[in-house]
Amino acid sequence: MRLIEAIPATTWSATVPTSELLPLVLSKRDRLDPEDHAALSALPVRTERYEHGATIIPQGPAPNESCLVVAGMSLRTQQLGQSRTIVSAIHIPGDFVDLHAFLLDELDHSVVAQGRCEVQFIHSDALREVTRTRPHLTRLLWMSTLIDAKIHRAWLAASVGLRATERIGHLLSELFVRYQLIGAVRDGTFRMPLEQKDLESLLGYSKTHVNRSVQELRARGLIDWERNTVTVHQPDTLADLSKFDPKYLELRSAAR
Amino acid sequence: MRLIEAIPATTWSATVPTSELLPLVLSKRDRLDPEDHAALSALPVRTERYEHGATIIPQGPAPNESCLVVAGMSLRTQQLGQSRTIVSAIHIPGDFVDLHAFLLDELDHSVVAQGRCEVQFIHSDALREVTRTRPHLTRLLWMSTLIDAKIHRAWLAASVGLRATERIGHLLSELFVRYQLIGAVRDGTFRMPLEQKDLESLLGYSKTHVNRSVQELRARGLIDWERNTVTVHQPDTLADLSKFDPKYLELRSAAR
DNA sequence: CGATAAGTTGATTCGCATCAACTATTGTGG
DNA sequence: CCACAATAGTTGATGCGAATCAACTTATCG
Structure with a gap:
């Protein structure tokens, strides 16, 4: 297991x-x-x-x-x-x-x-x-x-408009926001059942390239990611780099 | 105009x-x-x-x-x-x-x-x-x-899983089916307000590469496409090449 | 503590972007 | 109606992003 x-x-x-x-x-x-x-x-x-x-x-x-x-x-x-x-x-x-x-x-x-x-x-x-x-x-x-x-x-x-590093940043930004919404982020860190290798089928990149891109995000001090634990150090910078719109999951209904 | x-x-x-x-x-x-x-x-x-x-x-x-x-x-x-x-x-x-x-x-x-x-x-x-x-x-x-x-x-x-030629084939297969459903295809030919250049923003490829890919589909005898007129000569072969599932838009069904 | 899987690094190849020139087509105004 | 302008399509050369293959290190689990 x-x-x-x-x-x-x-x-x-x-x-x-x-x-x-x-x-x-x-x-x-x-x-x-x-x-x-x-x-x-x-x-x-x-x-x-x-x-x-x-x-x-x-x-x-x-x-x-x-x-x-x-x-x-x-x-x-x-x-x-x-x-x-x-x-x-x-x-x-x-x-x-x-x-x-x-x-x-x-x-x-x-x-x-x-x-x-x-x-x-x-x-x-x-x-x-x-x-x-x-x-x-x-x-x-x-x-x-x-x-x-x-x-x-x-x-x-x-998928159409971003390259590997940005795209990984985009996914992590999204997960960060979604886990935040259910109260599962503490000090910028959340755990999830995804590892780097899983991005192969998720984003379509080879594990080699995923790894190099993750390293780039790490080197820039934006994130840490080991196994199932992700830390986003600078959510805003990461979102910006990834062209992620943090508002896009605001959920309230227009239908009363 | x-x-x-x-x-x-x-x-x-x-x-x-x-x-x-x-x-x-x-x-x-x-x-x-x-x-x-x-x-x-x-x-x-x-x-x-x-x-x-x-x-x-x-x-x-x-x-x-x-x-x-x-x-x-x-x-x-x-x-x-x-x-x-x-x-x-x-x-x-x-x-x-x-x-x-x-x-x-x-x-x-x-x-x-x-x-x-x-x-x-x-x-x-x-x-x-x-x-x-x-x-x-x-x-x-x-x-x-x-x-x-x-x-x-x-x-x-x-977008994740196909390369340019297949992807263009996928889009054309889809449009072919959709135009067929509204009765706008005759002898494999339909007209639409899209030209090759429009695939640049649609699929994210440069016009150069779109063109080379379209030429490949043409060379294989699968399609013709000039300006606003598309002909699909072999819908099944095209769908197959493009991994397009022709059933994916069939609409009717049971109890709703 | 050995086995297995995740992550890392390097070398090579290929798909596609980019820049640049050129041709063909369509549309326009004199 | 023709000449020209503008846009779509075509071709070639070069460079970068990412795939692929391969070897290796580190972490995890039984």
């Missing part, structure tokens, strides 16, 4: 009861009135744990459940041709993994556990019922998928 | 009355019952035309309208730092341009006309009313944004 120890500190399950996780997540986007809150708490959920590399959702016909990361990390991976695998999204605690599954027939990607990972499943019927009766919640759920798309666009822009 | 003549043949406004466009577009996703159909037809819309390069939607605070391309083409463009502009989406007739705008406060991109372009605006209040009263329509609208995200993921994968 060369995993990071157990499920990382970045877990909510310790502090938040199962039924309160979803309302908590959505309340970060917009105020929930008591009825909405109750509707969410009442959703039946099933919690599962996965070992590193396990497939949480397979590519192909969409499952009749959607899920949410409770602890750890999962990756959305797409096949490109036969041989190549590309990561198209990273999910950390509080992120919906495949909310879109309940509206699509077929998923173009798999979801796999990166390190140990705990997720909460919600049946599509229950979600459909929410969309039938609770318009405001529907809009908030919809918004979650829009934020997903927003991140996709940012990755796409980074 | 070095535009493609007037609004291209790829227009629906000639054959479909304004109020019927939106129901027509959504009915491609799933059956509409008469009430849903009526609700859509009743939406007040405003039609506008833009010249090449005109900004249809500016980056920044989200507008209180969303829009749909009726004729021509529009591009979603993002700023990366000060200088670089990246295209993150292409919209052709029948595509929603910024349906997500009505749920987000702030747009991370602009939308500009590529060639002459006709769009239909729908006020956010009207959309919000639809989401309040018509759950099935809401799911279909939501699904439009999910397909958008699906295309983003395909672009991202292509």
